[in-house]
Amino acid sequence: MIVNRTVRLVTTALIVTALTPISASRGQQAKLTSPTCTPSSVLGTPPLGKLATARGVLVGSAVNDSALATDPAYACVLGTEFNMVEPENSMKFAATEPAPGVFDFTRADVIVAFAKLHHQSVRCHNLVWNLFNPNWLTSATFTKQQALAALSNHIAKVVGHFRSKCSQWDVVNEPIGPSGTGLAPSPWLKWIGPSYINLAFTYAHRADPNARLYLNDYDFNGNGVRTRSLVSLAVSLRRAGVPIDGVGLQLHSIQSPARSAFLSQQMATAAAARLSVAMTEVDYAIALPVNTTALVAEANYFSDLLSTCLAATNCRTFNIWGFEDQYSWIPGFFTGYGAGTPLDAHLNPKPAWQALRVALSTK
Numbered sequence: 001m002i003v004n005r006t007v008r009l010v011t012t013a014l015i016v017t018a019l020t021p022i023s024a025s026r027g028q029q030a031k032l033t034s035p036t037c038t039p040s041s042v043l044g045t046p047p048l049g050k051l052a053t054a055r056g057v058l059v060g061s062a063v064n065d066s067a068l069a070t071d072p073a074y075a076c077v078l079g080t081e082f083n084m085v086e087p088e089n090s091m092k093f094a095a096t097e098p099a100p101g102v103f104d105f106t107r108a109d110v111i112v113a114f115a116k117l118h119h120q121s122v123r124c125h126n127l128v129w130n131l132f133n134p135n136w137l138t139s140a141t142f143t144k145q146q147a148l149a150a151l152s153n154h155i156a157k158v159v160g161h162f163r164s165k166c167s168q169w170d171v172v173n174e175p176i177g178p179s180g181t182g183l184a185p186s187p188w189l190k191w192i193g194p195s196y197i198n199l200a201f202t203y204a205h206r207a208d209p210n211a212r213l214y215l216n217d218y219d220f221n222g223n224g225v226r227t228r229s230l231v232s233l234a235v236s237l238r239r240a241g242v243p244i245d246g247v248g249l250q251l252h253s254i255q256s257p258a259r260s261a262f263l264s265q266q267m268a269t270a271a272a273a274r275l276s277v278a279m280t281e282v283d284y285a286i287a288l289p290v291n292t293t294a295l296v297a298e299a300n301y302f303s304d305l306l307s308t309c310l311a312a313t314n315c316r317t318f319n320i321w322g323f324e325d326q327y328s329w330i331p332g333f334f335t336g337y338g339a340g341t342p343l344d345a346h347l348n349p350k351p352a353w354q355a356l357r358v359a360l361s362t363k
Contacts, residue, residue, distance in 0.1 A: 048357060051360035051361060052318075055310060057318060058121055058316060058317045059084065059306075061078065061085060061322060062086050062281070062322050063085050063114075064322065065088070068111065075114070077324070084120055084121040085122060085123070086125050086319055087107075091125055093129065093154065094133055095132075096154075099134070100150075103157050121167045123166070129186075137187060148199070155171075159208050159211070167211065168245075169211050173217070179225075181225065197215075201237070213246075215230060215246075215247050216247070217248070219249055231269050234246070234275055235275065247278070248277075250282075251282045252321065260305070260308045267312040267315055271312070277309075277314055278315070278316075281320075281321040283328065284298040286337060288339065294339075296351060301352075306356055307359045310359065326346075
């Protein structure tokens with residue numbers, strides 16, 4: 001796909017622009033009960049979320065619940081600039097069922113209430129994964145029947161609690177094996193077998209028939225083997241009558257960005273099977289220290305992906321994995337990398353932010 005030349009010119013120019021921080025009082029206690037705040041005008045008008053709504057697409061961000069609770073500037077931008085939010089960690093298995101049959105929705109409920117207050121859709125993440133599980137689960141020695149009971153109960157309680165509040169669910173997260181083919185090792189695969197995926201979707205649909213259900217995985221962006229495997233698995237589930245609505249492509253970029261033409265091809269394959277595609281965890285890790293060239297490349301990456309989504313008939317969800325660098329997961333997992341989101345650590349827009357706005361404004 002050819003990037004709109006306007007995006008490249010605009011984003012390069014923005015690098016040399018001095019921008020005023022959105023707030024000088026970061027870290028104060030956020031007030032989540034008020035839907036009104038005034039973000040800095042440097043973020044642009046109308047807000048990003050309104051541009052997205054006008055294009056019929058959801059543009060959202062993963063939510064750091066600690067930042068939401070303690071940083072009013074973070075909460076202000078989250079509430080005014082996006083038309084969708086997605087809990088980063090507070091709906092995962094370890095957070096929602098810390099002990100067998102004991103459920104805790106406290107952290108997730110705050111995010112859902114925040115979204116309702118700000119008229120945002122909620123993309124819920126996730127029900128089944130081979131990571132982020134509580135110790136009681138990972139150390140269990142279940143029989144198949146015990147595992148089925150634990151899986152069905154967890155999904156019924158979690159999806160049931162958020163029934164009608166989640167527009168989308170990542171039902172099974174990262175099911176593809178390490179090589180990009182086959183299934184990844186997981187407790188559920190060991191106890192139940194491959195049918196755990198079919199059953200998880202069935203249980204989730206039963207608990208909330210109106211939620212759109214996704215198979216979500218990360219992408220080895222360079223050769224695309226994982227993406228092909230994911231789409232192929234989703235298509236086979238759909239043909240078998242499993243209540244799956246789409247695939248989620250995480251699209252974290254660590255040195256090897258995704259290719260737009262390849263993604264367009266895979267989205268077309270999904271569309272032929274009546275499956276939607278969501279770009280679910282978009283960010284762009286930059287080798288530190290940050291330089292102008294890297295910021296332009298980051299901007300073009302965000303622009304390429306969003307434009308590719310907008311051009312597809314079955315992609316109407318674009319979710320970045322955190323909107324500002326201060327709370328990004330990247331530095332904690334990849335030494336020497338950071339600056340992977342559209343706003344810097346002071347909530348100043350980077351070229352990637354303007355690139356998103358231009359992509360949404362260009363028809």
